[in-house]
Amino acid sequence: MMTCHEPAGAPPRALTIAGSDSGGGAGIQADLKTMLEFGVHGMSAIVAVTAQNSVGVHGVWDLPAEAVRGQIRAVVDDIGVDVVKTGMLSSAALVALVAGELDRTRAPVVVDPVGVSKHGDPLLAPDAVDVVRRELLPRATVVTPNLDEVRLLTGVEVHDAADLPRAAEALLALGPAWVLVKGGHLRGDAVDLLTDGTSRFLLRGPRLDRRHTHGTGCTLASALASRLAWGDTPEQAAKAAKDYVSGALAAGFPLGAGIGPVDHGYRHRR
Numbered sequence: 530m531m532t533c534h535e536p537a538g539a540p541p542r543a544l545t546i547a548g549s550d551s552g553g554g555a556g557i558q559a560d561l562k563t564m565l566e567f568g569v570h571g572m573s574a575i576v577a578v579t580a581q582n583s584v585g586v587h588g589v590w591d592l593p594a595e596a597v598r599g600q601i602r603a604v605v606d607d608i609g610v611d612v613v614k615t616g617m618l619s620s621a622a623l624v625a626l627v628a629g630e631l632d633r634t635r636a637p638v639v640v641d642p643v644g645v646s647k648h649g650d651p652l653l654a655p656d657a658v659d660v661v662r663r664e665l666l667p668r669a670t671v672v673t674p675n676l677d678e679v680r681l682l683t684g685v686e687v688h689d690a691a692d693l694p695r696a697a698e699a700l701l702a703l704g705p706a707w708v709l710v711k712g713g714h715l716r717g718d719a720v721d722l723l724t725d726g727t728s729r730f731l732l733r734g735p736r737l738d739r740r741h742t743h744g745t746g747c748t749l750a751s752a753l754a755s756r757l758a759w760g761d762t763p764e765q766a767a768k769a770a771k772d773y774v775s776g777a778l779a780a781g782f783p784l785g786a787g788i789g790p791v792d793h794g795y796r797h798r799r
């Protein structure tokens with residue numbers, strides 16, 4: 530375990546371990562843009578490269594294990610981290626590697642258990658799901674599944690907001706400290722549930738009828754991670770993250786022929 534000196538006057542340090550989205554709306558690109566907006570120093574360990582645009586994912590290339598390990602250690606062992614966020618981890622071997630590397634830091638970890646892209650393209654191998662369950666989730670400070678990922682990880686089907694507590698309980702049984710179940714795919718209001726099994730907070734936003742939603746999940750998790758790095762409680766961090774993603778989603782714009790990105794920089798354009 531490395532202990533790092535926190536430099537006086539420097540912003541909090543956030544590391545995203547995730548996949549690259551060439552289209553810039555999701556993945557590492559969304560994470561770093563969001564981290565900048567929240568005033569933290571964003572750093573990255575790229576796990577896989579995707580050739581991706583508004584229409585879909587056209588190719589995926591995993592990085593070699595030593596490249597992923599090397600990036601994480603270069604950051605953790607010298608610069609230090611105040612929070613880690615994980616996103617697309619692609620394969621069973623890379624999930625296991627990342628889970629092991631998390632033991633090198635005591636920083637809080639936000640796990641976005643990315644399963645498929647908005648277009649339905651797979652970003653996690655089927656045999657990696659069980660490794661996420663057994664090795665990654667017990668190390669998570671907060672896990673942020675969408676409803677498809679809830680089903681994949683627990684088998685629980687969420688049909689309406691009343692099912693959210695049952696889904697959260699099934700996830701908590703897998704070992705994370707907190708769960709933020711995202712109800713973005715529900716009908717009606719966009720309701721998310723944050724709970725540690727004792728406290729329960731409903732985050733409710735009006736459903737925005739927007740086509741350009743690429744990157745909502747990565748953006749929410751990175752905003753949450755950034756606020757944790759500043760010392761917010763999970764409740765404060767989740768509320769700030771929900772506000773930011775709602776604003777970015779309301780300002781999403783058309784790029785390409787398909788689903789455009791949320792606007793990470795909307796606060797500079799209004």
Ligand SMILES: Nc1ncnc2c1ncn2[C@@H]1O[C@H](COP(=O)(O)OP(=O)(O)OP(=O)(O)O)[C@@H](O)[C@H]1O
Nearest residue numbers: 647675711712713714719735736737744745746747
């Ligand atoms: N149409 C919408 N209107 C308002 N809020 C939304 C909408 N869609 C998603 N959200 C919110 O955006 C956040 C991300 O949720 P979502 O369910 O879209 O994640 P996701 O499916 O993991 O995203 P991604 O497809 O980028 O992986 C949540 O806070 C959710 O409530």
Ligand SMILES: Cc1ncc(CO)c(N)n1
Nearest residue numbers: 548549550555556617646
């Ligand atoms: C690289 C990457 N990570 C996450 C997502 C989430 O949808 C995506 N589309 N691409």
